[in-house]
C-alpha cells in the first residue's frame with residue numbers, strides 16, 4: 001500500500017475486514033468494514049455486504065482489530081517544555097480533556113493542532129482550576145482564585161470564552177460548588193472536581209458531574225484521621241494523608257456502600273486516575289511495579305519525551321527505588337494493602353452500578369502523555385472492569401459526560417473518523433490496546449512509529 005500516513009488529501013478511506021469493537025459495549029462486528037469520507041465515518045457494516053467505492057483508499061484489517069480513538073479525561077497539556085501532542089496521537093489518544101490550564105495556553109495548543117501545524121489530539125478544556133480560597137503556590141499557574149459572591153459571573157465568563165466544562169479545585173466549598181454546578185449546567189457545561197473542602201458525597205449533592213482522583217473516598221477515613229480543614233492541605237499532602245489510613249479500610253463496610261449509593265443516585269462519575277497513585281513515589285517497591293510506564297531507563301520512549309518530562313520521570317523513579325530500599329517490610333505491606341483497597345473501591349463502585357471513566361493526570365508527576373492511558377485501562381481491568389468496560393471508560397463514557405456522543409467515542413455513521421487499528425484482540429487482553437498499527441484521527445491516518453520518529457529528529 002502507498003504511504004498515506006499524515007496525508008490530509010485522502011477523501012475516501014475504508015478499513016476492511018477487521019473485528020470492530022465500536023465502543024458502545026455491544027458485541028464486536030466481524031469481519032467489518034468502516035467507511036470514512038473526509039473527517040467523518042459514513043458507514044459500518046459486515047464486510048461481505050458493505051460496498052466500498054472504487055476510489056477509496058483501502059486499509060487491510062483482516063485478522064486485526066478496530067476500536068474507537070481513545071479519550072483521556074484528565075490531562076494538563078501544560079507548558080511548552082512538557083507538551084508533545086504527538087505522544088498522545090502515537091498512543092491512540094485522539095481526544096483529551098485538559099482539566100486545568102490558563103485559557104490562552106490551552107487555546108494556543110488547540111489552535112496548533114487544529115491548524116495542522118502539529119499532529120495531535122482533539123483538545124477540549126475547562127480553562128483554569130477555580131479556587132475560592134488561598135491557592136497552592138505550586139499549581140497557582142493553572143488556577144484562578146475567584147470571589148465566591150461572583151460564582152455565577154465566573155462560570156459565565158468561562159462559558160463565554162468557549163470552555164468545554166468547569167473544573168473546581170481544592171478550596172471550593174459545598175455551597176459554592178452547588179452554585180457553580182447550577183450555573184454550569186444552565187450553560188450546558190459539565191463540572192469536574194478535585195475535592196478537598198467539598199467532602200465525599202457533598203460533591204454529588206452539589207451536582208458535580210465527575211469526581212477526579214480518589215479524593216471522594218476521603219469521607220471513609222476512620223474517626224482518628226478526620227481532617228478539620230482538608231482544604232488547608234496542598235494536593236501532595238492530601239495524597240499522603242489518604243495513604244496513611246487506606247490500608248485499614250474495609251471496602252465492604254456499610255459506609256462505603258452508602259458513599260457509592262450517593263454518587264450513583266446523583267449520576268456522578270468517578271475518574272480515579274489510578275496511574276497517579278500507581279506512580280506515587282514511595283515504598284511500593286519494584287516488585288509491585290505499578291507505574292505509569294515501564295522503567296524509564298529501559299523504555300524506548302525516554303529519549304522522545306520533552307526533556308523536562310524525561311528528567312522528572314528518571315528522578316521520580318530514583319525516588320521510588322530509594323524509598324523502597326529504606327522502607328520496612330511492615331510499611332511496604334501497608335502500602336500494598338492500601339493500593340489493593342484503592343482498586344477494591346474503584347471496582348466496588350463499578351459493580352454497584354457506578355460509571356468509571358479513564359483519565360491519567362499526565363504529565364503531572366511525570367506521567368507520560370498518551371501511553372499512560374494504556375496503563376490506566378490495565379489498572380481499571382485489575383480493579384474489576386471487563387476489557388470491554390475499560391474500553392468504554394475511554395471512549396463512549398467520556399463522550400457522554402461531555403455531551404459529545406454525537407461527535408466521538410463510538411464508531412458509527414456520522415461520528416468523527418477517530419479509530420485505532422490494533423494487531424491483537426483488546427478484549428482478550430486489555431494490554432493489546434497498546435499494539436497499535438494505525439491511528440486514524442479525524443480522517444487522517446498516522447503510524448505511531450513515524451510520529452515518534454518525528455520527535456526523535458526534532
Ligand SMILES: [Zn+2]
Pocket residue numbers: 074075076099100361364
Ligand atoms: Zn489534574
